[in-house]
Amino acid sequence: MRRIITVAVACLAGVGLLSTPASAADDEGIIFRFKDRRITESSGLAVSLLHEGIVYTHNDSGDGAVCYAVGLDGRTRATYTLRGVRAQDWEAMAASKDPVTGQSALWFADIGDSLDRTRQDVSIYKVAEPRALRDATVSATRYRFSYEDGPRDAEGIMVHPRTGRLYVVSKEFSGALYIAPKRLRTDRVNVLRKVGGAPPMATDAAFAPDGSSFVIRTYAYASLFRAPDDLIVKILMPGLHQAESIAYTLDGEALLAGSEGVNSPVWRVPMPSEVVQDRRSPRLR
Numbered sequence: 480m481r482r483i484i485t486v487a488v489a490c491l492a493g494v495g496l497l498s499t500p501a502s503a504a505d506d507e508g509i510i511f512r513f514k515d516r517r518i519t520e521s522s523g524l525a526v527s528l529l530h531e532g533i534v535y536t537h538n539d540s541g542d543g544a545v546c547y548a549v550g551l552d553g554r555t556r557a558t559y560t561l562r563g564v565r566a567q568d569w570e571a572m573a574a575s576k577d578p579v580t581g582q583s584a585l586w587f588a589d590i591g592d593s594l595d596r597t598r599q600d601v602s603i604y605k606v607a608e609p610r611a612l613r614d615a616t617v618s619a620t621r622y623r624f625s626y627e628d629g630p631r632d633a634e635g636i637m638v639h640p641r642t643g644r645l646y647v648v649s650k651e652f653s654g655a656l657y658i659a660p661k662r663l664r665t666d667r668v669n670v671l672r673k674v675g676g677a678p679p680m681a682t683d684a685a686f687a688p689d690g691s692s693f694v695i696r697t698y699a700y701a702s703l704f705r706a707p708d709d710l711i712v713k714i715l716m717p718g719l720h721q722a723e724s725i726a727y728t729l730d731g732e733a734l735l736a737g738s739e740g741v742n743s744p745v746w747r748v749p750m751p752s753e754v755v756q757d758r759r760s761p762r763l764r
Contacts, residue, residue, distance in 0.1 A: 514742070517538075519538060523723075564619055586638060588601075592631065605622065625669075632649060634723070653676070674707050676708055684725065
């Protein structure tokens with residue numbers, strides 16, 4: 480039987496601060512709040528691979544195709560507008576580095592379909608990570624996707640740091656993990672193939688920087704997996720207004736958790752020591 484460790488971390492509940500074991504909360508807390516009043520529904524989170532101390536976010540539906548580069552003081556350093564892109568229901572983002580060229584990229588997922596599951600295909604955009612922290616309009620490559628088993632609502636994407644493979648996590652009571660083709664095509668719809676289950680109502684996902692694990696978060700928990708359906712640890716997350724985003728720190732020793740709302744916080748949640756000390760080789764394709 481696989482070992483499942485549940486770690487309680489400090490979280491703000493409606494009635495106050497919940498008590499937690501010191502080992503889980505010593506280095507954990509709010510590291511900043513978004514100060515930009517334009518960031519009202521932070522729905523995706525990624526750590527920059529080029530700029531130290533910068534994280535990226537974007538709003539949910541209702542905003543344009545805009546990415547915000549934010550410093551650890553919560554202040555916006557730059558905004559990037561994707562040229563010619565309409566944001567229908569942006570739900571997630573990821574940062575990746577090409578295993579061959581070493582070039583870093585940002586991915587933006589227009590994959591929400593929460594009302595009636597009628598989107599026959601959804602879009603994910605890839606942008607070369609800007610080298611300058613200044614407002615700019617950037618070019619994006621659009622990839623269209625459909626699911627092998629019909630339309631799905633989804634709010635999580637992640638890119639494997641070693642293989643460059645893209646994954647999508649559906650947001651359903653019986654959620655699933657889908658893998659994209661090795662080679663993405665811009666001239667036709669790419670088919671997402673189911674490779675495992677996912678926790679109910681998943682709101683985001685991310686790979687560890689070394690590819691040894693990945694995390695899928697829900698409104699209450701973050702579930703760490705070694706491979707599809709191979710659960711390592713389940714972590715109780717901070718209580719947030721609407722928990723929407725998750726990312727690993729660059730050293731892989733903590734998670735960053737974000738939320739929707741004006742002046743919303745980004746929390747740092749340390750990984751359990753057992754996970755940090757027991758990084759195994761990934762088994763994902």
